[in-house]
Amino acid sequence: MSGMHLSKEFFELLKAIGESKSKQEEDRIIQREIATLKKKMDGSSSKGGLGGKLPTIGHGGGGGGGGSGSHNALNQNRKKAKEFLVRLLYVEMLGHDGSFGYIKAVELAASSSIIHKRTGYLLCSCCLAPEHEFRFMLVNQMQRDLASSSILEICSSLIAVTNLITSDMVPAMASHVEKLMNHGSEIVRKKAVIAYHRMYQLDEHTVDRKDLIDVLRKVLCDRDPSVMGSSLNVIESLATVDPAPFKDLVASLISILKQVIEHRLPSDFEYHRVPAPWIQMKIVRILAVVGKNDANASNGMYEILGECMRKADVGINAGYAVIYECVRTITSIYPNPTLLDAAADAISRFITSQSQNLKYFGVTGLAAIVESHPQYATAHQMSVIECLEDRDETLQRRTLDLLYKMTNPVNVQFITEKLLGFLRNTTDEFLKEDLTNKVCTLAERYAPNNLWYVETITDLFEMSGDFVQQEVAQNLMTLIAEGSGDDEEDENGEE
């Protein structure tokens, strides 16, 4: 594929960007480009410019500024306008301000040519900050497009709505989107579900939770599997907050999962011999949330989870991803010994695998199972230590997580020492905060004696005092003030 469809100017720009040897050089190129683009905008009424507002088809010929009334010139103008926006996208993508051109994007979104409309919406979605007033300017256009008879226009608008709406725009758009969930085209329905959920996220009053759930129940049974797949995202999201309304969907979900793993979906859903792996993963995740602490609901899931795990074992990543999801679910729902053994078995295979990615899953899987079923941890002590000492920082961090979950009164000192060791050597603020909280929690929960507690927390203050919570500091003070009578404690030097 060559860049033959690009103007010479654009082609040269991309060539220069591609060949630039330093950030400074790239910055200079982009500054020049910004100057060029600004000139194009200023020269709007000249032939070489972009033309004024773009005329639309069906409004007779010519019209609007720029160019002559001939169709070729109009075509040229539109091509230029689209290219202008893509070049603007480059400017912003490479870290420079392109706000002088945003208005062109808003104008192009009003175009009757779908690719221009889409490009206009794209630029708005990528560049307009949530507080930017142009977002509001697009409401009417998006409404018009949602009501269009062209599927492509509706889809452009649904994508734009999802990216661009803010909470005060929801009331104007909600009913338009809701209607589209019954649209004849699956391409539309698939997107409408997500757009509707987005509106719920921004404004729970206009888009009622109960209404959303009712809609989801219908969409779950949509005749098109992609639409069903799309709804799973929203179901998972809502069920995580409150699983109760979804308990009666368990049977449907299991039935869908069964159809999927039996290869009853169209062949386009197969990914390297695994049928719709991402749909499988989503359903299994939903089951985890709905089955948690619920023996009844969990009971219905055991069979399908076992089958799903078995069928996914085809030796490729997509399959392992499904297996891992099943392992996670098995450890969250009401326990079943057979399944737990199968999960532990899978974890064993992962953690002893040569593949670092699978080792990672072994460690995270072990962390999941060990919380509620600590007996599974002992078999893997050696592997865990190896992972802790692996040069792969990601694996180390996951193993720290695992250690934290494996802590008990017997091993607390050993594990705390390990966590403090990492804390001492890291500069990563997020990791520091995480480890600090972990050490505090472990110290409070399992401290073998006061002296150890005081020493540990003191160490903690020296290393990451900023992250230690107030109550911990107060507890420590109280403890020291009461005095254990064994030793003289040094006053810790924290603020």
Next chain:
Amino acid sequence: MISFILMVNKQGQTRCSKYYQWLPMEERVALESEIIRKCLSRSELQCSFLEYRGYKTIYRRYASLFFIIGTKPDIDAAQVGGENKENELGLLEFIHNLVETMDKWAGSICELDIMYQLEEVHFILDEMVMNGYIVETCKGATLKAIDLLERESRKGEAMFK
């Protein structure tokens, strides 16, 4: 949820960036340059996942181009203290699915294709991911929608011949 999808080459030049949670420009620039540095500092023998500033990140390298997906806990779940439940291996394979889709569309995708047709790459992504959720993974369905778009746009131009 997916918070961002990046295509960055090994010189640190961003070839495509898509954000599903708004970040101001300075933060994007900083994030992109730091994350590619982290990816580059890791060896091929290490796992394809890393943690960066609270983002659980998955990356995969194809020739000179890195595909990077950053994830955060789902917005709704985060309100109740939910964790990030994204399946790292699943996303690693999603990246591969994306590359296979673009491959089919371009007839063998390369970095230049992405540069020359940036907006089309965005359109493909828009078919597959919305609001940080994976909504389409069937190559046929995605490319059918793109094909519809391309045919419609050619029709529009033909009208003016």
